[in-house]
Amino acid sequence: MKINLPISKRIVNWFDERIPVKQVWKFLNKPVPKDLNFLFSLGSCALLLMILQIVTGVFLVIYYVPTPDHAYDSIKYIEHQVYFGKFIRGIHHWGASLLIIVMALHALRTFFWGSYKKPRELTWIFGVAILLVVACFAFTGALLPWDQKAYWETEVGTRIAGSAPYIGHYILLFIRGGETSGALTLSRFFSVHILFLPAALLIVLGFHLYLIRKLGISGSWNAREETPENSVPFFPDQVAKDIVAMIVVLIILIIMVNKFPVPMDRVADPTDLSYTPRPQWFFLFLYEMLKFFPGKAEFIGTMVIPGLAVVILFLVPFLDRKPERTPMKRLGIVLPSILVFAIIGLLQYRGYIYKPPKLAPEKIAALPPPTDIETKGEQLYQKLRCAECHKLLGTGGTIGPELSTVGRTRSGEWLITHFRNPQAVAPGFKMPVVEVNEEELNALAAYLLRQRGGTPIQTVAPVKKEPTVVAGNMQNLIAQGKRIYDKQNCSSCHAINKVGGTVGPELSGRGVSHNVDWHIKHFKNPAGLVSGSIMPPVDLPDSELQALADYIISLK
Amino acid sequence: MRPYPDPILNPEKKLLTRRKFLWTLVAGVSTAIGAIIGIPLAGYLISPAVRKEPDDWTAVADLADIPLQVPFKVTYTSIKKDAWLQASAKKIVYVIKKSENELYVLSTVCTHMGCLIHWDESKKEFLCPCHGGVYDLDGKVIGGPPPKPLERLQTKIENHQLFIK
Numbered sequence: 077m078k079i080n081l082p083i084s085k086r087i088v089n090w091f092d093e094r095i096p097v098k099q100v101w102k103f104l105n106k107p108v109p110k111d112l113n114f115l116f117s118l119g120s121c122a123l124l125l126m127i128l129q130i131v132t133g134v135f136l137v138i139y140y141v142p143t144p145d146h147a148y149d150s151i152k153y154i155e156h157q158v159y160f161g162k163f164i165r166g167i168h169h170w171g172a173s174l175l176i177i178v179m180a181l182h183a184l185r186t187f188f189w190g191s192y193k194k195p196r197e198l199t200w201i202f203g204v205a206i207l208l209v210v211a212c213f214a215f216t217g218a219l220l221p222w223d224q225k226a227y228w229e230t231e232v233g234t235r236i237a238g239s240a241p242y243i244g245h246y247i248l249l250f251i252r253g254g255e256t257s258g259a260l261t262l263s264r265f266f267s268v269h270i271l272f273l274p275a276a277l278l279i280v281l282g283f284h285l286y287l288i289r290k291l292g293i294s295g296s297w298n299a300r301e302e303t304p305e306n307s308v309p310f311f312p313d314q315v316a317k318d319i320v321a322m323i324v325v326l327i328i329l330i331i332m333v334n335k336f337p338v339p340m341d342r343v344a345d346p347t348d349l350s351y352t353p354r355p356q357w358f359f360l361f362l363y364e365m366l367k368f369f370p371g372k373a374e375f376i377g378t379m380v381i382p383g384l385a386v387v388i389l390f391l392v393p394f395l396d397r398k399p400e401r402t403p404m405k406r407l408g409i410v411l412p413s414i415l416v417f418a419i420i421g422l423l424q425y426r427g428y429i430y431k432p433p434k435l436a437p438e439k440i441a442a443l444p445p446p447t448d449i450e451t452k453g454e455q456l457y458q459k460l461r462c463a464e465c466h467k468l469l470g471t472g473g474t475i476g477p478e479l480s481t482v483g484r485t486r487s488g489e490w491l492i493t494h495f496r497n498p499q500a501v502a503p504g505f506k507m508p509v510v511e512v513n514e515e516e517l518n519a520l521a522a523y524l525l526r527q528r529g530g531t532p533i534q535t536v537a538p539v540k541k542e543p544t545v546v547a548g549n550m551q552n553l554i555a556q557g558k559r560i561y562d563k564q565n566c567s568s569c570h571a572i573n574k575v576g577g578t579v580g581p582e583l584s585g586r587g588v589s590h591n592v593d594w595h596i597k598h599f600k601n602p603a604g605l606v607s608g609s610i611m612p613p614v615d616l617p618d619s620e621l622q623a624l625a626d627y628i629i630s631l632k
Numbered sequence: 633m634r635p636y637p638d639p640i641l642n643p644e645k646k647l648l649t650r651r652k653f654l655w656t657l658v659a660g661v662s663t664a665i666g667a668i669i670g671i672p673l674a675g676y677l678i679s680p681a682v683r684k685e686p687d688d689w690t691a692v693a694d695l696a697d698i699p700l701q702v703p704f705k706v707t708y709t710s711i712k713k714d715a716w717l718q719a720s721a722k723k724i725v726y727v728i729k730k731s732e733n734e735l736y737v738l739s740t741v742c743t744h745m746g747c748l749i750h751w752d753e754s755k756k757e758f759l760c761p762c763h764g765g766v767y768d769l770d771g772k773v774i775g776g777p778p779p780k781p782l783e784r785l786q787t788k789i790e791n792h793q794l795f796i797k
Contacts, residue, residue, distance in 0.1 A: 128669065135676055139715075149716035157715070159679040160672035167669075312654035319661045326665060571720075573709075581711055582720045591791070 107307035108314045109295030116293065117321035118182035124322045125175040125329075126281070129213075132168040133270065140220070142266035144259050145503035147222035148343040155340070166333035172214060174329055176358045179207060187392070187413065190401035191294040197393035199291060202284040204389050209277050216269040218356055219262060222504070227344035228353030230265070231257045236366075239378040256346060297401040342477060343504040350485035352432040360427030361420050446526065453523025456516055461565035464612045465507070468527060473612045476507060481529035491521040506610060508568040508577035550626065557627025560620055569611070572631060580611055584631045595625035680715075689788060689795040692737075696792065698729045703738070703751045703758075703769065708796075725785060726751060726758075727794065728769060737796050738771045739783040749782070758782065 081089070091097045139158060141150040154161040183203065186192060192200035219230040234257065238248030253260030292302075308314065345351075355363045362382065369377035388395070396409040403410045446454070457463070463472035468479040482491075494501045495510035495517050510517065561567070567576035572584045590598070594605070599621045602611035614621060692706045703726040710723045726738045738758075740748050747762035757774065758767040766775035771782030786797040 124665070131669065131673065135673055138677065146716065153716040157679075157683070159675040159683060161676060161679070163672050164676050312651065312658050316654040316657050319658050319665075323661050323665060326668065330668070581718065582709055584709055 103289055105309055105311050106289055106292060107304070108293045108310050109302070110306050110308050111296055112293065112314065112317070114317065114321055115181075115185045116295075117318045118178055118185055119288075120318035121321050121325045122175060122178045122182050123285075124325060125171050125178060126277070128167055128171050128326075128329075129175065130274065132164050132171065135164055136168055137270060142220065142263050144222060144262060144344065145499075147220065147262060148504050151221050151340070155338075162337070163333060166336075166338055167329065169338040170332040170336070171329055172217065173357070174325070174332070175210065176214065178325065179210060183207065184417075188403050188410070189294060189297050190396070190403070190406060192393040192396075193294075193399060193401060194393075194397070196287070196291050196294060199284060199287040200393050201390055202280050202287065204386075205280040206277065206284060207389075208386065209273055209280060213269060213273050213277075214356060214358065216265040216273065219257075219265045220269065221340065222262060222344045223341035224344055224348070224351050225339070225341040225353065227257060227346065228351045229355060230261065231346075232353050233355065233359075234261075236378045239375045241375055244375075258346065294401070297403070343502065343506075345502040345505070347490060347501055348477075348485070350481070354432070355427075357428070361423035364423040364427035364430070447522070449519045449522045450526055451523075452516075453519035453521070456512065456520045457523055459565075460510065460512070460520075461568065464565070475610055475612060479524060479527055481527065483525040483528040486524070488521045488525055491524055492517050495520065506579050508579050553623045553626040554630045555627075556620075557623040557625070557630075560616065560624045561627055564614060564616075564624075583628055590629075592622065592625045592629065595628055596621045599624065688797055690797070691793045691795050692725065693727055693794045694792060695789065695794055698727050698735070698794070700729050700731070701769075702753075703728050705751070724748065725796065730769075735787065735789075735794070736771075737785040737787050737794075739785060741783065742778060743773075743780040743782065744776070744778040 088097060136154065139150055139154050139161075141147060151165070154165055186200065186203065215230075215233060218233075219226050234248055234251050237251055238244045240247055249255065251261075251264075252258075253264045354360075365381065366374065366377045369375075392409075396406060398406075400406060457468075462468075462479075465473045465476035466479045467474060472478075486494075490501070494507075495512075497509060498505040498507040510520065512520070569577040569579035571577060571582045576582075596618070598605045599614040599616075601613060602609040614624070616624070690708055690710060692708045693704065698704045705724060706727055707722060707724050709720050712719045712721060724740045726740060727735070728738065729735045740750075742749050742760040742762065742765050744760065744765050745762055747760050749758045749760045749765070749767065751757075752759050756769065758769075758771070760766070760776065760778070764776040765773070765778040767778070767782050768774050771784065773779075773781055788795045788797075
């Protein structure tokens with residue numbers, strides 16, 4: 077008898093004799109109310125965004141390395157060296173924000189439509205659990221890029237856990253894996269983000285989806301009979317509505333990804349106490365609320381109120397038990413909630429417009445005249461070409477941090493340790509070792525300690541550019557190029573025969589890999605020719621660039 | 633929305649019913665979503681396998697410096713880029729100019745166990761110190777256990793400079 081059936085049906089039947097395929101399909105295809113508006117597709121949109129987070133997250137792990145010395149570089153690698161790396165990371169970054177917005181709208185829809193009422197209390201409870209898991213995802217994921225923002229956000233965010241009475245400090249130690257955030261925090265957050273939380277999400281999301289199918293969709297708040305006339309099959313009628321909403325959300329996400337590059341700060345520096353962290357936008361209202369609970373009352377803002385809010389959120393179906401679903405007839409719960417939403421909105425807005433005060437200029441009547449050692453430091457600062465990367469007194473590069481107030485945020489000891497071995501201060505630092513003697517290190521530190529953001533006083537005249545030597549022949553050009561190489565302090569980043577820095581590539585042997593034109597173009601715009609290059613442009617007249625190129629080409 | 637059935641021209645089963653339209657919509661949009669995400673993911677995944685890192689040519693010698701018929705030993709620094717890491721290593725190769733038109737570069741790594749071979753000028757052979765492998769000027773095995781001739785490196789010549797990869 078089955079012989080006459082088409083092959084597809086026979087395959088289905090074969091499976092159905094072993095596992096309940098048809099029953100599962102019937103379960104999935106449970107009819108839904110006919111008059112669902114697009115707000116009822118928000119849940120599906122959230123599901124799509126979650127799937128995107130999981131898929132892009134799994135792919136990001138292919139290249140990401142969760143250690144302080146590689147995390148930042150590996151993300152830069154994803155951004156600049158991997159096909160579609162920017163796109164995939166963008167989807168993961170902005171998708172997280174969009175997911176939170178869509179989930180919040182979905183929760184509001186459920187709330188105002190009273191969809192949590194009997195028999196759907198558990199669906200609501202699992203929904204709240206999903207929200208909490210997603211918040212944990214957002215918190216742990218934010219640390220992973222290991223830039224300044226990520227690091228300090230976590231350093232402060234974890235301190236909130238530490239504000240709990242009595243056991244706060246132990247919780248803090250547990251979360252960070254030590255007294256301060258560091259390598260252990262990063263690997264903890266990473267494994268929680270990619271292993272523990274996805275497992276938790278799978279469980280709560282599984283229950284949530286099962287219950288939606290099991291109990292059906294609540295639909296319009298007007299009570300009416302569920303009859304075959306006012307319901308449609310889930311496939312394809314409701315799915316078609318959902319999928320149209322999903323592609324709209326995806327298009328919005330792609331526009332966000334293309335319009336806004338994922339922000340990337342400098343690599344994390346745990347010793348930079350001057351950094352003012354700001355939480356991610358969706359935690360702003362919590363951050364703003366803390367300002368109302370100064371001192372000992374802090375834990376009311378960090379623990380009591382958020383804790384109560386979560387408990388109330390879980391209990392919503394039990395606080396509002398009458399079968400009535402129209403919002404106008406549930407004013408007892410709807411009005412206070414609107415007040416709460418308004419307060420959250422207001423706090424969010426306040427947090428959004430708040431600008432952290434900048435380090436105010438120090439009031440110094442008159443900076444004492446520089447001592448000899450400070451003057452010597454200033455000469456060294458110019459000689460070593462620190463300004464190629466650092467900004468000071470209004471001029472300089474942007475590769476390293478600005479130094480205008482460095483005297484107020486760093487100690488002399490820190491500066492010297494950092495000169496000797498920048499990577500010892502913060503792994504991942506690109507700054508080359510400052511190779512001068514002890515006395516000179518002290519002088520440089522003394523000069524920088526003078527930089528307190530007061531009135532700029534420049535005592536040493538800037539080094540004048542040497543007049544261009546009119547090249548007689550190749551040898552002259554090469555010699556001139558070598559002088560320029562030394563004067564520009566190229567060796568702080570590049571090595572010739574292993575002498576020099578390791579930030580940039582070694583130049584010996586490799587020197588003639590390119591012709592003169594390439595080198596000159598490269599000097600003018602390094603990142604334009606070598607993607608991801610952090611080399612500062614060499615700001616010299618063409619004739620000098622020519623000499624420098626000839627010199628580099630002469631290296632074998 | 634609902635198409636008008638024409639019982640003569642269109643037998644019923646060929647009609648675009650609402651249900652069929654919705655199924656097509658669902659299938660089409662899901663495929664679009666899959667492609668929008670799937671194609672970048674595939675590119676992302678195969679990226680390191682297909683993406684060429686530029687600049688892996690290293691200049692090792694000036695053509696004028698290379699003698700005829702005698703292996704010319706060159707030591708150079710090879711920069712090994714490993715994703716976001718970078719390491720430099722000293723490497724040695726032999727440049728052989730057989731005639732004015734024929735030039736090749738031999739690796740100094742013995743194909744047997746990876747020891748470093750050297751040129752013995754008196755015997756006019758490359759000798760491996762480990763297990764007695766012997767190669768001729770072309771890098772062909774003429775004695776000992778090596779299974780393959782010496783590896784030849786890719787070369788290019790630009791501005792009288794010899795580059796290898």
